[in-house]
Amino acid sequence: SQTIHQWPATLVQPVGSPLSLECTVEGTSNPNLYWYRQAAGRGLQLLFYSVGIGQISSEVPQNLSASRPQDRQFILSSKKLLLSDSGFYLCAWSRPPSGGYTFGSGTRLTVV
């Protein structure tokens, strides 16, 4: 069966510090991968998606970047965090072309 791992679960970082969140998927190959952010009391915002190694599409201009160094690994990064980067970050995968989404357990990021 397929599983998705996301870590860390919680993170408190000072403004201006770097960020690296990691997501890995097991039990499948060539998945579509996604990073979402959910601000407090708000809906889900798609940040990045990837259909293959090294292929990243960005949905919104922002302080964040994503990379996919391996087929089942998706990394969300920032060089310098802003207060507005605080939120709940969720990684997800789907099987192309029309598979449903499966989400990770999320990372709660607080920038102080």
Place this chain on the structure above:
Amino acid sequence: KQEVTQIPAALSVPEGENLVLNCSFTDSAIYNLQWFRQDPGKGLTSLLLIQSSQREQTSGRLNASLDKSSGRSTLYIAASQPGDSATYLCAVRGDSNYQLIWGAGTKLIIKP
């Protein structure tokens, strides 16, 4: 542009009742529709995925229907339990991209 609406925004019912959550979408050209639940501070759990060619899906006490022509889906929960308390989200995947279009959710409270 696809828009997804969920009604009601909140619902509080006594334990044991059967209930229906509604989801409507404006563009019938969809790949699939997916129902999720989100517990406070947690990630999203996929409940049911309905492909565009399907009319309904069932899992335990849950049944989801899809009527593409009218742009509607319903999630039926039978014999509700306090553990069903959560926010229920409906998401539609269009046929031209990888994005999910999200409803704002229905916050469900089941009173013991």
